[in-house]
Amino acid sequence: MEKPTIDSQGHTGLSRRSFVNSVATGAAAEAAVLTLPGAAAQTGTKPPQDGEMVAVVLQINGRTHSMNVEPRWTLQYVLRDRLGLMATKDGCERGECGACTVLIDGISRYSCLTLAVEAAGCQITTVEGLMNGEQLGTVQQAFIEEDAFQCGYCTPGQVVSVEALLRKTPEPTFEQIREGVSGNLCRCGAYNHIFRAAQRAAELRKVGRG
Amino acid sequence: MPRIDGYERVSGTAVFPLDVILPNMLYGAILRCPHAHATVKAVDTAKAREMPGVHAVLTDADPEAQIGWFSRPGSAGSGSPALSRLFDPHCRFEGEEVAAVAADSPQQAWDAVRAIRVEYEVLPFVSDMEAALKPGAPDVQEGGNRMGNPRETKRGDVEKGFAEADVVLEETYRTSCDIHTCVEAHGSVVQWDGDRLTVWDTNQGPFPIQAALAGALRMPLSKVRVISSYMGGGFGSKLNLGKYSVIAALMARKAARPVKLFLTREETFLAVGNRPAHIMKLKAGVKKDGTLTALQLTGVGEMGAYPAATAVGYQVGDLYKCPNVRIEETMAYINAGPNRAFRAPGFPQCSWALEQMMDALAEKIGMDPVDLRLKNISTVCQMDNNKPYTSTGLRECLSEGARAFNWKESRSRPKGEGPWVRGVGVAGGMWGSQNGPPATVIVKLYADGSANLNMGAADLGTGTKTVMAMIVAEELGVPMDRIQVENADTGNTQFTSQSGGSKTVYVDSPAVRAAALEVKSSLLDMAAAQLKVPAADLNFKDGEILAETGTQRLALRDLRQLQMQQAVVGVAVRGPVQSDKVVRPFVTHFAEVEVNTRTGEVRVVRMLAAHDSGRVMNLLTYRNQVFGGFIMGLGLATMERRILDPVTGKMANANWHDYKIPTAKDVPAQMTVLPIDLHDTECNTTGTKGIGEPAMIPSAAAIANAFYHATGVRITAAPITPSQVLTLLAERKTKG
Ligand code: FES
Numbered sequence: 001m002e003k004p005t006i007d008s009q010g011h012t013g014l015s016r017r018s019f020v021n022s023v024a025t026g027a028a029a030e031a032a033v034l035t036l037p038g039a040a041a042q043t044g045t046k047p048p049q050d051g052e053m054v055a056v057v058l059q060i061n062g063r064t065h066s067m068n069v070e071p072r073w074t075l076q077y078v079l080r081d082r083l084g085l086m087a088t089k090d091g092c093e094r095g096e097c098g099a100c101t102v103l104i105d106g107i108s109r110y111s112c113l114t115l116a117v118e119a120a121g122c123q124i125t126t127v128e129g130l131m132n133g134e135q136l137g138t139v140q141q142a143f144i145e146e147d148a149f150q151c152g153y154c155t156p157g158q159v160v161s162v163e164a165l166l167r168k169t170p171e172p173t174f175e176q177i178r179e180g181v182s183g184n185l186c187r188c189g190a191y192n193h194i195f196r197a198a199q200r201a202a203e204l205r206k207v208g209r210g
Numbered sequence: 211m212p213r214i215d216g217y218e219r220v221s222g223t224a225v226f227p228l229d230v231i232l233p234n235m236l237y238g239a240i241l242r243c244p245h246a247h248a249t250v251k252a253v254d255t256a257k258a259r260e261m262p263g264v265h266a267v268l269t270d271a272d273p274e275a276q277i278g279w280f281s282r283p284g285s286a287g288s289g290s291p292a293l294s295r296l297f298d299p300h301c302r303f304e305g306e307e308v309a310a311v312a313a314d315s316p317q318q319a320w321d322a323v324r325a326i327r328v329e330y331e332v333l334p335f336v337s338d339m340e341a342a343l344k345p346g347a348p349d350v351q352e353g354g355n356r357m358g359n360p361r362e363t364k365r366g367d368v369e370k371g372f373a374e375a376d377v378v379l380e381e382t383y384r385t386s387c388d389i390h391t392c393v394e395a396h397g398s399v400v401q402w403d404g405d406r407l408t409v410w411d412t413n414q415g416p417f418p419i420q421a422a423l424a425g426a427l428r429m430p431l432s433k434v435r436v437i438s439s440y441m442g443g444g445f446g447s448k449l450n451l452g453k454y455s456v457i458a459a460l461m462a463r464k465a466a467r468p469v470k471l472f473l474t475r476e477e478t479f480l481a482v483g484n485r486p487a488h489i490m491k492l493k494a495g496v497k498k499d500g501t502l503t504a505l506q507l508t509g510v511g512e513m514g515a516y517p518a519a520t521a522v523g524y525q526v527g528d529l530y531k532c533p534n535v536r537i538e539e540t541m542a543y544i545n546a547g548p549n550r551a552f553r554a555p556g557f558p559q560c561s562w563a564l565e566q567m568m569d570a571l572a573e574k575i576g577m578d579p580v581d582l583r584l585k586n587i588s589t590v591c592q593m594d595n596n597k598p599y600t601s602t603g604l605r606e607c608l609s610e611g612a613r614a615f616n617w618k619e620s621r622s623r624p625k626g627e628g629p630w631v632r633g634v635g636v637a638g639g640m641w642g643s644q645n646g647p648p649a650t651v652i653v654k655l656y657a658d659g660s661a662n663l664n665m666g667a668a669d670l671g672t673g674t675k676t677v678m679a680m681i682v683a684e685e686l687g688v689p690m691d692r693i694q695v696e697n698a699d700t701g702n703t704q705f706t707s708q709s710g711g712s713k714t715v716y717v718d719s720p721a722v723r724a725a726a727l728e729v730k731s732s733l734l735d736m737a738a739a740q741l742k743v744p745a746a747d748l749n750f751k752d753g754e755i756l757a758e759t760g761t762q763r764l765a766l767r768d769l770r771q772l773q774m775q776q777a778v779v780g781v782a783v784r785g786p787v788q789s790d791k792v793v794r795p796f797v798t799h800f801a802e803v804e805v806n807t808r809t810g811e812v813r814v815v816r817m818l819a820a821h822d823s824g825r826v827m828n829l830l831t832y833r834n835q836v837f838g839g840f841i842m843g844l845g846l847a848t849m850e851r852r853i854l855d856p857v858t859g860k861m862a863n864a865n866w867h868d869y870k871i872p873t874a875k876d877v878p879a880q881m882t883v884l885p886i887d888l889h890d891t892e893c894n895t896t897g898t899k900g901i902g903e904p905a906m907i908p909s910a911a912a913i914a915n916a917f918y919h920a921t922g923v924r925i926t927a928a929p930i931t932p933s934q935v936l937t938l939l940a941e942r943k944t945k946g
């Protein structure tokens with residue numbers, strides 16, 4: 001599975017182009033300054049002062065959120081503490097556990113290692129976005145059927161990783177499933193049931209596709 | 211049976227304490243001592259107080275922060291002065307609390323923490339138990355680094371036993387210090403309403419937290435409400451009140467606003483417990499026919515900077531029949547975070563030593579390791595006056611497990627030419643302590659036939675709520691989807707002790723059953739009055755009252771008294787059980803490993819866990835828990851280890867990149883659970899004995915034995931890391 005690749009400046013694998021575009025959208029909307037040194041150099045504006053906010057537009061689960069953020073705020077912090085989308089969990093805030101996994105343009109990423117300004121302009125999907133109203137998505141359904149969790153704290157992240165896997169690989173092998181959730185730690189050790197749930201979800205989707 | 215709270219957990223609607231956000235809430239952060247041993251000379255918070263968003267700063271200079279912490283060994287609750295306090299200037303381990311801040315945002319709180327200037331006097335430290343016990347080591351606590359006198363347990367005469375043996379072996383085994391690392395970090399959200407304190411806290415049972423918090427803040431129990439209906443993993447590390455809860459409460463009072471204070475991942479590695487490292491010297495004697503004649507264990511445990519003893523000897527004294535036993539245990543203070551209970555405290559360590567020793571003995575006398583264990587089964591508790599066990603499933607775990615694992619055949623299969631070689635191993639075990647009752651449970655049946663179960667127990671992810679609801683369903687015939695469970699809230703559920711020691715189902719399920727039975731008997735009394743027949747002739751089944759003769763039926767909606775009072779309540783209190791028998795779960799784990807003799811990699815490819823934990827209430831959650839326990843044991847065996855830097859005494863791997871825990875890629879592809887149910891009617895009224903801890907007890911030892919079978923090299927120090935494997939394989943080559 002693809003996890004954010006981090007370069008030496010701490011950026012995720014989002015392309016520079018999409019990043020600059022997203023910031024530019026924000027700048028147009030609220031005439032705010034640009035955010036990261038690289039981007040600032042390209043446009044000649046000065047980086048924001050401590051605590052200064054910049055405007056971003058975030059596309060989360062199909063809704064548009066226009067908001068001001070501090071450049072240092074992570075996507076995880078914005079989702080949880082600013083928007084109250086608590087299904088995205090917080091296990092480490094340092095890219096180790098995967099509890100904060102979300103889809104960004106369909107690819108699973110750690111939201112704690114993604115700055116909100118970087119995610120602007122991308123399609124962000126959280127566990128809330130995998131549901132149809134109150135109805136569970138196929139992966140969630142499979143997780144219940146196979147009892148693929150214990151405490152449940154790593155679970156939303158696992159669900160998102162399995163979702164990302166199945167979107168790319170609808171009929172994964174056992175090794176592909178292992179690989180697909182290998183960026184998500186589960187201290188309760190529910191892995192075996194998570195593998196079963198991924199297989200079950202693949203079946204459910206196959207039936208769904210007809 | 212899928213869990214009744216599955217929807218909440220997979221949809222993200224379950225509100226864990228870390229997810230609680232209150233209006234006007236502040237975020238707290240703690241400044242911790244960066245040194246292994248230091249005295250705080252001065253704390254300058256002037257700059258922090260002026261920073262944007264900061265609303266409260268708390269240090270040892272605040273009179274309300276003078277709260278004692280860590281009691282002297284054996285003096286808990288005696289009123290004798292504590293060993294330390296909330297922000298004690300004498301910091302005995304890296305990560306001790308020095309000051310705290312509450313601010314509008316977490317970023318502001320951390321900015322302010324970083325702006326606090328602290329002057330430390332750095333002191334000499336000791337970070338290794340053997341060094342700590344040597345003369346001249348820096349004292350971690352006054353009076354030296356040995357906690358009290360060694361604890362000794364004795365029966366028979368070990369010297370006589372060794373003399374009678376045909377084979378005597380002696381070996382020193384070591385286990386490392388392991389960290390719980392629950393995925394939800396430790397922390398609380400606190401709110402004051404006048405003199406009432408409400409705390410959303412992630413713990414293993416809110417009642418002891420409520421009591422400790424009320425004690426620390428000198429408040430009546432009735433004014434402290436602790437809510438922990440969901441929690442993200444504990445494994446023993448969330449049985450205790452954390453300083454963070456008290457600090458949050460004091461800052462919330464200062465700022466007159468709610469405060470959320472959760473630890474960062476790094477802090478959880480330093481300050482909220484661990485499984486202490488142990489050195490276990492074990493000597494064992496056996497006759498040629500496999501009869502054990504003597505066992506002698508000398509254990510030293512690495513306690514950390516404050517008293518928290520973990521004993522490892524129990525299984526040596528109780529698992530196998532042995533007339534001559536001597537166990538001596540010591541705990542040593544070092545300058546590092548104190549230990550806490552960690553899934554089956556002491557037991558996996560003991561298994562690591564005892565079960566590898568059994569393996570070595572079997573080899574020496576040319577006996578199959580399964581047969582050697584079968585030869586030495588005891589049906590009485592040798593550690594408790596030879597009282598009989600209510601049931602002893604060890605024999606069945608071993609023999610049926612061996613059959614299901616295909617032990618004999620797997621054992622004789624070729625090991626491979628390399629670089630990958632394979633082997634299989636076995637280890638037995640038992641869980642030796644059961645936290646007891648009391649527990650109070652309320653079951654309420656509504657006029658429409660739906661039911662409410664009100665219990666204090668937390669659900670750690672073990673499926674407790676589901677299992678308890680199943681008991682109500684079983685007794686009252688109410689469908690599962692019409693049962694609502696309220697739990698783990700001191701404000702509106704009933705007292706029970708914490709979930710720890712695999713006691714929840716064992717202790718609380720009989721209380722649930724009794725409460726449901728009380729509801730039933732009240733219903734029958736009402737029906738008897740209405741139908742004018744003796745209650746003894748009536749039965750309640752599937753939502754209807756039936757007369758014994760089968761001719762008279764009464765639906766709940768026609769039961770006049772119930773419709774008038776709208777609900778029937780059954781209350782059950784389970785008091786301490788006095789019994790002349792002993793309840794013990796038993797277990798045997800089998801493992802198959804592959805070892806790469808070129809790279810030192812170890813892969814566990816297959817496991818089977820045979821468990822006698824009494825009746826299996828819910829196979830789905832049971833299996834999950836057993837696998838989870840085995841995997842935690844796999845972590846202990848092959849990767850987990852706290853590393854303290856010898857130069858600075860600081861933890862070198864306080865994060866999940868450097869401290870490895872098992873991931874999806876480390877778990878065996880083939881995992882099997884074999885429940886052994888001997889229909890124990892004496893352990894309690896539900897026939898259950900507890901599964902949480904037994905699930906992890908022998909797994910590490912089974913892996914170590916499989917490693918030996920594969921390579922012919924005995925690894926006595928956990929974890930079995932590739933570098934250790936390569937060193938030992940190379941040594942064997944040179945020695946020939
Ligand atoms: S919270 Fe993002 S990886 Fe752990």
Ligand code: FES
Nearest residue numbers: 150152154186188
């Ligand atoms: S279910 Fe508890 S950490 Fe995965």
